[in-house]
Amino acid sequence: MNIVEKHTKQLLTPASGFLEGYTFSLNPYSGCAFACSYCYVRKSPVGLFRKEDWGTWVDIKANAADRYQAEIKKARKKYPSISIFMSSSTDPYQPVEYKNEITKSILEAMVKEPPDFLFLQTRSPLVTRDIELLKQLNVLVSMTVETDREDIRKLFSPSAPPISARLKAIDQIGKSGIKTQVAIAPLLPSTNSFSELLSKVVNRITVDDYFQGDGSEGKRTKTMGIYKIYEKMNLQEWYNREKYKQLVVALQRYFPNEAIFISKEGFLPPVN
C-alpha cells in the first residue's frame, strides 16, 4: 500500500447526481484499501487520474477535522440545513483509520459543530469504535452487506471485512440506539436465508445493483469486466437487472414494505 499524508484544501464537496438530496459529501481519505472488484470509483476521476491501481494507494487527509470546522461554519451562513454523506468514494473505516483516526477526528469535530443529518456508509466493523460519538449526532449508519456467502465475498472483495463481523457490528450499533440499515449494494449471489439473517440485525434495508447504482445504468460495471467473474463461476443468472426484484420479494417476508428501499432512495436522508 502506498499511504501518503496530505493536506486537503476542501473537505466538504457539494453533493450532486446520486447524492443530490445532500448538501455535501465528505471523504476522509482518497483511495480505498478494500479494493472491491466492482467499485465504480475505479472509473471515476479519483481512480482514473491516478497511475497506481485502485486499492493500492490511500491519501490521508491529515487536516480533515480542521477543514471541517472551518467549512461548516461558512456553510451554515449559506444553507439553512446541512446534510452530509460520508463517504461516496472511499470507506471512512478502512484499515488506515485504525491508526490515523481521521474519521474519528471528524466525528469529534461534528459533535462540536453538528450537521443536521449525517449518513455514514461503511463496510467495516471498526465503526463500532466510535459508537459514543455517533450517539451524539443525528446519524444513520449504513453497513454494506452484499451477500451472506463468505465464498462470494472473497471472490468479489477479498480485502473487505468478513460478513459475520459486519453483521455483528451493525447489530451492536443498532442496539446502542443509533439508526441503522444494511445496504445490499451491489446485490451479489446469496443464499435463501439472507433476508431472515438480516431481519435479526436491522429493521431497514436498501437494495441496489450495478444497473441502478453505478451511475451509468450498468455501463460502467460492464467496462470493468465484472461479468467475467460471474461467467467463470457459472453465476450468470445473478447478473441480471431483474434479479433484485426476487430479493425484494424474499425481504418482504421479514420486513414491511416501508422498510425496504431501492437504490438511490435508500441512500437519501430519511424523511423521518
Ligand code: SF4
Ligand atoms: S469499500 Fe467502497 S470505496 Fe472502497 S473499494 Fe469497496 S466499494 Fe470502493
